[in-house]
Amino acid sequence: MPKVGMKPLRRKQLIAAAISSIHEYGLADATLARIARKAGVSTGIIHHYFDDKNDLIFETMRSLLEDLRVEMVMQLRSADGPRERLLAIVDASFAPKQFSVEVMTAWLSLYGSALNSHELRRIFNIYGARLASNLRHAFAALMPAADARRAAEGAAALIDGLWLQFALKGDLPDPGHARRMLQSYVDLQITYHGARQ
Amino acid sequence: MPKVGMKPLRRKQLIAAAISSIHEYGLADATLARIARKAGVSTGIIHHYFDDKNDLIFETMRSLLEDLRVEMVMQLRSADGPRERLLAIVDASFAPKQFSVEVMTAWLSLYGSALNSHELRRIFNIYGARLASNLRHAFAALMPAADARRAAEGAAALIDGLWLQFALKGDLPDPGHARRMLQSYVDLQITYHGARQ
Amino acid sequence: MPKVGMKPLRRKQLIAAAISSIHEYGLADATLARIARKAGVSTGIIHHYFDDKNDLIFETMRSLLEDLRVEMVMQLRSADGPRERLLAIVDASFAPKQFSVEVMTAWLSLYGSALNSHELRRIFNIYGARLASNLRHAFAALMPAADARRAAEGAAALIDGLWLQFALKGDLPDPGHARRMLQSYVDLQITYHGARQ
Amino acid sequence: MPKVGMKPLRRKQLIAAAISSIHEYGLADATLARIARKAGVSTGIIHHYFDDKNDLIFETMRSLLEDLRVEMVMQLRSADGPRERLLAIVDASFAPKQFSVEVMTAWLSLYGSALNSHELRRIFNIYGARLASNLRHAFAALMPAADARRAAEGAAALIDGLWLQFALKGDLPDPGHARRMLQSYVDLQITYHGARQ
């Protein structure tokens, strides 16, 4: 008797196993057999829930991006004022759920393969555009548009750069450190460019 | 009688073909057959010059890092004063030779697989440490050590982040833009923290 | 739902195909592709049932030795008295199942490669020790221990030597001939050394 | 300037390297590259002195058989009387030059592949026939033809069998032991069948 609503559950379960396998074996060695074993299911079943391996990987990335989007919406909801909004964006980027070793590994691995996949690159760029837009709007409330754009670009680059360094270092990341770096950057921008407004 | 000095030439040739193949097909699909074809040689010959595929990939990465190191040494040689040294480091990171689409693609692809390769991660971290050290020393000539350390971290993150964004965007990058971003960051740090020195 | 008990059947089937391929092409040219074709299966399936080619070859040898052991146990069960036991050992060594051209070819081919394989050599020596022990005990019931030991050695060498000659000759072997040779040797030993007991 | 008479020397040198490589790596892994390295020459040169690898292996076997033939001729030359001739044959078979670990390994390895090579099998059978003939003639001087034939067969089988056991055991062989085994067999045959002559 098939359980109703199993489909989304199975998909989540398999996506989680994919993330975990990418972390443990690397993207190249995250075979369907390993992902299935980690999810506690058979190899064949994956093709009932995903078109093929590419689809699973793509949906895995989409899931990561969606998690990040939800996190950002939540953080922004409780943020009051432009500066708080900027810090909320930072907090979302380094929130515990996104900032686990497993997730970062998956993310970075997928970056690499996104370069040769239009689909992956597309959703990555959507995320990038959204991040840039959020930052820009927040900065725009504090300084001229041109400065805000540059500040937003810098902030986005800082977020990505810090995140990349953490991912490569591999040790337990300290989100607080990233937060302080960004906070300092934001305040410096406000102090400098905001003063002239 | 074998031509003297063919070995390093062949290795360079194969490494170039590897970089180009990674760009064209992605790391996962950069097969030895494709790399060989692109280099205009037979498949088997690769194993005369490299232990195996892993070795070729590793040496490819080493070659990229070495190019960057040489570039940085050169740029620093003609730099006068701390601020110029900082900008020289930036210029090296975004020099034309490093900043081609092919090279960036290879770099990002290899980042992903470095997460599961001690050897790759090791040489990446050497590069990271050298970059950080160079930046730190330059900043230290302009501000207190603690501030210099933070400024260096920020600059390194900015470089990596900008570079990552360029890589993902995929269109022809404008090194000048990156240079200006960093220049602005450096000057802000000097203005703000250097003032108190 | 997988058929229960398929695994040992498939393994037997593949081992039989391996023996047959070794006979037809020689050990060096008994490729997995040929073995698979002979078994009527695909290449890949071999790795579901054996670790790798080495494992298949090893298990093939083990199977041959096991068949021989079973044969010997059976023959000894129906043997009454020391002389009959000796002849039973001979009969087991030259029993039809062991004494086919295919089996002999496989055996001799594997002897050659056993010289460079600890695992193969180990199980061969176990077989040799068991044969020697059986012969020694049987002879010991008929003559002094020192004579029995020598007689057993000679009988073992005769068995191996005859068997080797048959294998190399390649035509259909006559087990009866070997049996008579051994019988004559055994009786001569009994007559000569047994008389002094 | 090509040295006159280098050809037979190079061939001997390469054959020696082949025997040694077969011992060290096994026939399957005795590649031309390894054989060449062991002989201290380049890979390509082998094809100046042998048609191909098969030819080298074949000539290697022929060389081993020729050594044995020469040894046997020498031993028989200094043998006086039928019993001494029989022991001379045995001595030749277990002479130090033939009875080294390297030579035995090569011999056994080649037995295996002889099963699928008409040429190899042919020269092996020539050796077998010669051995049998020598033994038969010597025994025939001591007993009726029918008994002599059987005694010769037994002696040949004993030689091969003992030799096989030594080869498989792999430790340092004691030719004296084999000699005593054969001597005892010969004397028993003479005593028993010769008495009735």
Added chain:
DNA sequence: AATGAATGAGCCTTCATTCAT
């Protein structure tokens, strides 16, 4: 005569995908 770089066929092995159950 001699080298060893270069070739390319063929091997073992892995793995996404399919399919009978």
Added chain:
DNA sequence: TATGAATGAAGGCTCATTCAT
């Protein structure tokens, strides 16, 4: 739904053989 046995294409790698020097 779910299993995992089975397929077969493709990859990395080895190695006998050739060839320019």
